[in-house]
Amino acid sequence: MMSSMSLSRMLRAASVCRTMSTATKLTAVEVNDKTGIATVTLSRPPINALNVELLHDLYQSIKEIENNKSRGLILTSSNDKVFSAGLDINEMYRPDKDRARLLWTKLQDVWLALYGCALPTAAAINGHAPAGGCLLATSCEYRVILPQCRIGLNEIQLGLVPPIFCMFNFLNVLPRRVAERALVQGRIFTTEQALQIGLVDDVASSKEKALEKCSQFIATFAQTNPLARSLTKLKFRGADLQRFESERTNELESFLEFIDHPQMQEDLGIYLEGLKKKNRN
Numbered sequence: 485m486m487s488s489m490s491l492s493r494m495l496r497a498a499s500v501c502r503t504m505s506t507a508t509k510l511t512a513v514e515v516n517d518k519t520g521i522a523t524v525t526l527s528r529p530p531i532n533a534l535n536v537e538l539l540h541d542l543y544q545s546i547k548e549i550e551n552n553k554s555r556g557l558i559l560t561s562s563n564d565k566v567f568s569a570g571l572d573i574n575e576m577y578r579p580d581k582d583r584a585r586l587l588w589t590k591l592q593d594v595w596l597a598l599y600g601c602a603l604p605t606a607a608a609i610n611g612h613a614p615a616g617g618c619l620l621a622t623s624c625e626y627r628v629i630l631p632q633c634r635i636g637l638n639e640i641q642l643g644l645v646p647p648i649f650c651m652f653n654f655l656n657v658l659p660r661r662v663a664e665r666a667l668v669q670g671r672i673f674t675t676e677q678a679l680q681i682g683l684v685d686d687v688a689s690s691k692e693k694a695l696e697k698c699s700q701f702i703a704t705f706a707q708t709n710p711l712a713r714s715l716t717k718l719k720f721r722g723a724d725l726q727r728f729e730s731e732r733t734n735e736l737e738s739f740l741e742f743i744d745h746p747q748m749q750e751d752l753g754i755y756l757e758g759l760k761k762k763n764r765n
């Protein structure tokens with residue numbers, strides 16, 4: 485039989501973390517009641533490819549956390565090898581046009597919500613983070629990655645023009661020359677390279693340690709007035725957010741035009757087949 489001692493310990497532990505009432509299907513939200521920090525876990529197996537539904541849930545989770553006045557937001561993944569594989573290529577290959585429009589609009593919404601989030605944001609990158617995965621991580625203010633991961637914006641390698649928010653994210657994190665070269669070459673960096681150029685802030689040996697480092701980063705703002713903090717962040721990011729707003733319709737149309745092109749469809753098909761073949765060999 486369970487002793488009253490262990491029962492009370494269990495109850496105490498259970499009261500530290502609570503799942504938010506509106507936690508959604510493809511993102512799990514857990515708030516630590518002691519620290520007030522909310523963790524959003526991307527949970528779309530096998531590789532957190534960003535489809536319409538995952539982007540929708542992620543947007544809802546970010547907004548919910550912001551409105552609930554949490555102390556900060558940490559983004560991570562339920563997969564122990566992949567943070568996010570980026571956009572779900574199946575949504576772009578032979579797409580349903582309305583769904584493709586929705587996909588891009590939701591990606592834009594998520595970027596706006598995360599890049600412009602009033603709270604301190606951090607990414608515990610517990611696996612590979614190519615393309616859209618890197619976009620999510622670099623929208624945050626602080627990044628910790630695990631050993632033997634790969635991260636970068638490789639859109640150009642797929643023949644895709646990196647959207648403007650990719651540029652904003654890289655310019656916010658890397659020196660201009662490094663950012664430009666990384667985007668133009670579609671570079672994917674190893675953990676060591678990412679740390680060396682400053683694409684990530686730290687490396688941790690496990691997901692738990694990465695989450696701990698993210699919490700420690702957010703805790704550095706404990707004595708800072710939250711409104712002053714968020715307005716200062718907005719001063720740095722406001723111009724990007726405004727420029728994005730003025731170009732978002734054009735970028736949406738460019739994306740739709742791009743994926744409608746027969747050559748692009750052929751290339752995406754070959755790329756997708758290459759990813760699948762890897763598993764058959």
Ligand SMILES: CCCCC/C=C\C/C=C\C=C\CC(=O)SCCNC(=O)CCNC(=O)[C@H](O)C(C)(C)COP(=O)(O)OP(=O)(O)OC[C@H]1O[C@@H](n2cnc3c(N)ncnc32)[C@H](O)[C@@H]1OP(=O)(O)O
Pocket residue numbers: 530531533565566568569570571572573574612614615616617638639644645646647648734735736738739742756759760761762763
């Ligand atoms: C100027 C105005 C704007 C114009 C805009 C124009 C264009 C921009 C448009 C788009 C921008 C897109 C950005 C993107 O995010 S595109 C996505 C790019 N992502 C990638 O290239 C990642 C590819 N994947 C990988 O590298 C590996 O899968 C990964 C390292 C993530 C994981 O490796 P692991 O070995 O663990 O797993 P796999 O066996 O490779 O994969 C499992 C399973 O999943 C399939 N898969 C992988 N990635 C994707 C994906 N992104 N979408 C859909 N499916 C994916 C893979 O094929 C496997 O399937 P199966 O074999 O099990 O059937």
